[in-house]
Structures are given as structure tokens and as C-alpha cells.
Amino acid sequence: METNKSFEPKILAFLCNWCAYAGADLAGVSRLQYPPTIRSIRVMCSGRVDPVYITDGLKSGFDSVFVSG
Amino acid sequence: MELIQYLLDLSGIGRNRLQLRWVSAAEGQLFAKYVTEVSEITQKLGPFDADKFELPLAAVEQTLNSARIRWLLGLIKQVTEQGNVYNEKFKKEDYKKMLHQAAQEEYQKALIMRVLEERPLSVREMAEKTGLAVYTVSLRLNELERQNQAGLQKYSGNTPIFMGM
Numbered sequence: 001m002e003t004n005k006s007f008e009p010k011i012l013a014f015l016c017n018w019c020a021y022a023g024a025d026l027a028g029v030s031r032l033q034y035p036p037t038i039r040s041i042r043v044m045c046s047g048r049v050d051p052v053y054i055t056d057g058l059k060s061g062f063d064s065v066f067v068s069g
Numbered sequence: 070m071e072l073i074q075y076l077l078d079l080s081g082i083g084r085n086r087l088q089l090r091w092v093s094a095a096e097g098q099l100f101a102k103y104v105t106e107v108s109e110i111t112q113k114l115g116p117f118d119a120d121k122f123e124l125p126l127a128a129v130e131q132t133l134n135s136a137r138i139r140w141l142l143g144l145i146k147q148v149t150e151q152g153n154v155y156n157e158k159f160k161k162e163d164y165k166k167m168l169h170q171a172a173q174e175e176y177q178k179a180l181i182m183r184v185l186e187e188r189p190l191s192v193r194e195m196a197e198k199t200g201l202a203v204y205t206v207s208l209r210l211n212e213l214e215r216q217n218q219a220g221l222q223k224y225s226g227n228t229p230i231f232m233g234m
Contacts, residue, residue, distance in 0.1 A: 009111035013104075019093050026097030034101035035108040051073045054087055055130040059119055064086040064111040067070070068103065 009064065012057040013038040016046040016069035023068075038066060045069065072142065075169055076132060079176055080125035085110055086117065124183055124199075131179035138175055141168050177201055177209045182218065185233035189222045192231070 015021040021042050027034060039062075043049060046069025057065045074084035088110065090103045119126070132138055145164060152158040159167075180199040184190060192210065196203040210231060213219035222232040 022094030023092040023100035032101040034104040
């Protein structure tokens with residue numbers, strides 16, 4: 001079992017293609033450090049994210065869901 | 070978004086499991102900051118045990134998919150900004166309150182439906198399994214019966230046993 005201190009969360013991220021995804025790209029290009037905890041899914045708009053996706057994400061074992069647009 | 074956070078609170082999962090942030094394409098730095106922030110929040114919350122929350126999650130999902138909630142969500146703009154067919158306009162807060170009330174009822178109904186799917190139960194057993202009050206269960210069960218989604222199966226002694234339909 002992992003102890004709570006070494007616990008690395010798994011976060012499901014829905015990123016808008018035009019905003020946050022490009023922002024994430026920029027963060028990558030400019031070599032900004034951020035934790036490797038997110039698993040991102042690119043959506044064409046953050047309005048595309050149905051509430052049910054969030055419950056589905058939690059159900060399939062993610063620790064939290066992050067929607068960004 | 071506001072509604073699903075409310076439902077996550079209601080189901081004991083906690084609204085912090087869902088985070089919403091606005092980042093523009095030119096804000097790489099902000100994005101990195103937000104990811105760090107969200108990771109920290111999640112770290113504080115600890116791992117999420119999906120098995121433990123299976124019932125509430127399924128009920129939240131069913132609530133979000135229910136016709137009543139879908140309709141209410143779809144009508145927000147029209148009813149609060151233009152008015153309904155009688156030209157009555159509702160205040161945003163009033164509408165929100167009503168939406169929460171409806172969501173809570175639908176959530177409780179969904180919980181009951183879920184536990185009835187396993188096997189027929191008495192009201193007391195349902196209350197125990199769902200964690201709802203006995204009175205709440207009987208109210209919601211009444212509504213479910215009216216909608217033909219649940220019904221009386223048999224009597225065991227004097228206790229009525231209900232089943233899902």
C-alpha cells in the first residue's frame with residue numbers, strides 16, 4: 001500500500017482545444033514545470049464535457065476531475 | 070457544473086473532486102500553476118475509492134440523466150431571462166433553489182431504484198442501505214410507485230416488500 005505522503009494523485013483533465021490545451025502546449029514548449037499528475041483529454045470545447053463524463057471518470061479510478069477551458 | 074458539484078456534495082464525494090479553471094491559449098504559466106494547485110488539492114483529499122462510492126456515483130449519474138433534471142437545466146436561460154409561457158420570469162436564485170430541490174429528490178429516487186435493482190426490499194431495509202431517513206424513503210417510494218417505477222411485491226408478515234419495475 002502507498003502511504004499518503006507518496007500518494008500521487010491521478011487527475012483526469014478535460015482541456016479545451018482552443019484554450020487550455022494550447023496553454024498546456026505552451027507550458028510544455030516553454031519548459032514550465034508542473035506535476036505529472038494529469039491525464040489529459042482534448043475536447044473541442046469545454047462545453048462539450050457532459051456531467052456524466054465526470055462521474056464516469058471518478059468511477060474508472062481517477063482521484064479527481066479537472067475541467068479547463 | 071454548479072449542479073454536479075452540489076450533487077457530489079450531496080453524495081458525500083465532495084465538490085473538491087471536480088475542479089474548473091479558465092486558461093487562455095497564451096497562458097502556459099497559469100496552466101502550470103493550476104495543475105499544481107489541483108494536484109495539491111487532490112493530494113490533500115487522498116485517493117478516491119471508487120468501490121466505496123459505487124452506489125452514490127451511480128445514483129448521481131442517473132440523476133444527471135433523468136428527464137426532469139435535463140429539462141430543468143435546459144430551461145434555465147429561457148425561464149430566468151425571457152420568462153415562461155405565462156410570461157413569468159423567475160429569479161436566478163429561486164430557480165437554483167428549485168433545481169437543487171429537484172436534484173435532491175431525483176438523487177434519492179435514484180438511490181432507491183439502485184438498491185431495489187439488487188432485490189426487493191422493505192422500506193426499513195432501503196433506508197438502511199441508502200442511508201436516507203425512513204420517512205424520506207417512503208415519500209420517494211410513493212412517487213416511484215406513481216410513476217410505475219416501483220411497486221409492491223408481497224407482504225412478509227405485516228411488512229410490505231417493494232420491488233423495482
